Amino acid sequence: MPVYTVSNVQNIRVCVVMVGLPARGKSFISQKIVRYLSWLSIQAKCFNVGNYRRQHAGAEQPNADFFDFGNKEAYKIRQHAVTMAVEDMMRWFNEKGGVVAILDATNSTSERREWILKLCRENAIEPMFLESWCDDQDLILRNISEVKTTSPDYQGIDPDVATKDFLERISKYESVYEPLDEEVDKDKTFVRLINVAQQVIINRIETYLESRIVFYVMNLHIRPRSIWLSRHGESIYNVEKKIGGDSHLSPRGLQYASKLPELVKRSAGDVDLTVWTSTLVRTGETAQHLPYKQLQWKALDELDAGVCDGMTYEEIEEIYPEDFKARDDNKYEYRYRGGESYRDVVIRLEPIIMELERQENILIITHQAVLRCIYAYFMNVPQEESPWMSIPLHTLIKLEPRAYGTNVTRIKANIPAVSTYKEKGTSQVGESDLNSGNSRSVLTSAPELNEQQEST
């Protein structure tokens, strides 16, 4: 089965060169791009020069003087750090088949950027500069207190002292900083994000891959928000152990639908949510009592099981034994005859992810396979694991995206439901949710409503 993704359409390799003063969200943006592209099966990796600098300079914590461009000793260490990062990056491109690398550093002078540009050209890599420019002092201070005072550079240091030192570090960079310039840099591929994405300047974006990255970063925002996820309530088909179909909820599923408003209210308070459902009856029924605006998305429909739609796993094993085995062997890639694979679902979910990045408080009610794919994006779950994740019925999941990860809270409704989890190598459903040692799984019929937290 040919694997077709945006990464192999043009056989292009891109180096995204971050540009910007400290505390402008460069690492935040870099990590998000890597997570997004990896989710789309595009080999992507971030090379953070700060980490190389820490490795090379040892455990000693630098103060702002270390970043003074007149400090020759320190400058040598910093040059060495970026050289090591670039060397590793080139090795990754050449030996590991890398497609998109992010060079995460301030890259604040044109001299540095010309050096990287030249290296990229010599190695047939497309350089794309991505500058985060920001003069919102309140936001910068918030960024410092959110992520910088807790960085390894300031371990054990009083947050006020760390903040003052970090502001001094910024001023050292300001003294040499040369922003990208529409005239001087007119021949380069670049994107400038001004005050997050209040204004976006785009120059010479030439490849499809670059345009995907630009479109993605344009949609990012940093306002606090939460995303709630739930499977539909238990359906008649779930009880009959059948997959697919468009059945109604079972009596217990209807009970979950009745309880959902209270669960959501408890978790979201008075936040005004928008509910997204699929076009299938069971998600609409689950959402029926929710007092929020609702929107149906065809893209949220369950993975299409093709000729196996409406069968039990036992029937599939009996009628299509080869397919049954092939799916267990590679569940992410296996495409049902006349239906879809997990990879297909990820591709059709891309607009959902893009819209989720743009929006604030959304509750999604959808299906097991679709939820696995969405959850995998936020939690950076690798493809070989994501189709095997346990996402039980009658559980509300709250995701809170943070600077470098996502907090997760699972809230169980305390309404029993069958388990629809099928373990590898068996056609039985139902054992894993109750017995699995997998830390991601939760009992569907817990004795009382309780919360469980995890994070990336």
Ligand code: ATP
């Ligand atoms: P440094 O150069 O010191 O490594 P940095 O530019 O990489 O700093 P981050 O560590 O990414 O900065 O800062 C994370 C913070 O930046 C988060 O709190 C995030 O909300 C915020 N942020 C994300 N995007 C932007 C943006 N475009 N402009 C300003 N702040 C942003």
Ligand code: F6P
């Ligand atoms: O805070 C600035 C920082 O992220 C440092 O941790 C890191 O050493 C430096 O930027 C890397 O950028 P450059 O090599 O451009 O100074």
